[in-house]
Amino acid sequence: ALRQSFALKAQKQNQNFQYQLQPQASYKVTVLGAAGGIGQPLALLVKMSPLVSALHLYDIANVKGVAADLSHCNTPSQVLDFTGASELADSLKGANVVVIPAGVPRKPGMTRDDLFNINANIVKTLVEAVADNCPDAFIHIISNPVNSTVPIAAEVLKQKGVYDPKKLFGVTTLDVVRANTFVAQKKNVKLIDVDVPVVGGHAGITILPLLSKTKPSVSFTDEEVEQLTVRIQNAGTEVVEAKAGAGSATLSMAYAAARFVESSLRALDGDGDVYECAFVQSDLPDLPFFASRVKLGKQGVEALISSDLQGLTEYEQKALEALKPELKASIEKGISFIHKQP
Ligand code: NAD
Ligand code: LMR
Numbered sequence: 001a002l003r004q005s006f007a008l009k010a011q012k013q014n015q016n017f018q019y020q021l022q023p024q025a026s027y028k029v030t031v032l033g034a035a036g037g038i039g040q041p042l043a044l045l046v047k048m049s050p051l052v053s054a055l056h057l058y059d060i061a062n063v064k065g066v067a068a069d070l071s072h073c074n075t076p077s078q079v080l081d082f083t084g085a086s087e088l089a090d091s092l093k094g095a096n097v098v099v100i101p102a103g104v105p106r107k108p109g110m111t112r113d114d115l116f117n118i119n120a121n122i123v124k125t126l127v128e129a130v131a132d133n134c135p136d137a138f139i140h141i142i143s144n145p146v147n148s149t150v151p152i153a154a155e156v157l158k159q160k161g162v163y164d165p166k167k168l169f170g171v172t173t174l175d176v177v178r179a180n181t182f183v184a185q186k187k188n189v190k191l192i193d194v195d196v197p198v199v200g201g202h203a204g205i206t207i208l209p210l211l212s213k214t215k216p217s218v219s220f221t222d223e224e225v226e227q228l229t230v231r232i233q234n235a236g237t238e239v240v241e242a243k244a245g246a247g248s249a250t251l252s253m254a255y256a257a258a259r260f261v262e263s264s265l266r267a268l269d270g271d272g273d274v275y276e277c278a279f280v281q282s283d284l285p286d287l288p289f290f291a292s293r294v295k296l297g298k299q300g301v302e303a304l305i306s307s308d309l310q311g312l313t314e315y316e317q318k319a320l321e322a323l324k325p326e327l328k329a330s331i332e333k334g335i336s337f338i339h340k341q342p
Helices: 002-021 039-047 063-070 085-092 112-133 146-159 173-187 222-233 235-243 251-268 314-339
Strands: 027-032 052-059 078-083 097-100 138-141 168-170 198-200 207-209 274-284 287-297 300-304
Touching (some): 039 052, 039 251, 052 063, 085 112, 097 112, 112 146, 146 287, 146 314, 173 207, 173 222, 173 235, 173 251, 198 314, 251 287, 274 300
Parallel strands (some): 027 052, 027 097, 052 078, 138 168
Antiparallel strands (some): 168 274, 198 207, 198 287, 274 287
């Protein structure tokens, strides 16, 4: 009798879980690079989303097992695997959101820009397929160097005649996640409440946390600002060094990317109150792309929150001026990579 009562309880819990998850699911998400260090935990987190009905996993190898494994989770989305270039188009047809973590990660001593030669081609090829098969999808670029791979993606989409700047995003959510964590730790405030906008780009000094705009309002000494800013800028390197040759951030990145996917799906679903930072097309002079806080809507970026750049502290204003030349050069490198193609 006891066994039966446990079985009944488990069945009920299971039904409740499914009941909560099933009615809303309707979006298709494709992950390109799904068998990798980021791809696998990201796929797991997206599999848990109540908004996803189809989860397509693409990689050049090893994706069959990942999909078989995930497909046993009793959440609503159907998981399908796609391996190699001949299956890329099918993985993308009908996708609402395409996430791209395909490419090589850093080892100690490397900069993100050192990944350019390999990852530029990977991103180019994958975005060409996105343009051909799901040009209306939101595109989330994770592959580094983001400051160059996003401009590469934009040029590819332009060449294909399907560029919609409102739907192309470099994923910088991890910078915000880190900033929130480090600020909450340092100032002993409740983590769940902390929100620090991080603007600029996604490499070294181009990552600019606007600590003065932290919500709820927190005051920092000059020393705290310096320490926190440098830690947030070097947090990727902190992980690369700790992993000592085994790659860069994967788990925190998957968490951050899943948050950005969920925000995008909520926006697509009509939620009118979705804000995230992302590296998007900008209207700043000389910087065609710039990470900003954006309001997301059904059509992608509904508004750039440019007021974040007003009323900066002297420290932030100086850091903003200092990052511009590097960010500009990285963007130009991406753009000219496409125009130099034979
Ligand atoms: P990884 O090597 O573990 O995984 C990469 C995956 O990409 C592999 O499964 C590989 O097979 C796949 N891949 C390679 N070429 C491909 C192609 N042409 N098509 C499809 N898939 C392909 O690397 P990782 O740790 O997952 O990191 C991936 C990328 O994400 C790196 O460039 C890394 O620098 C970047 N990254 C960005 C952020 C960010 O904040 N934006 C954070 C962490 C890592
Ligand atoms: C990160 O910020 O963790 C990623 O960009 C990976 C890296 O190379 O640091």
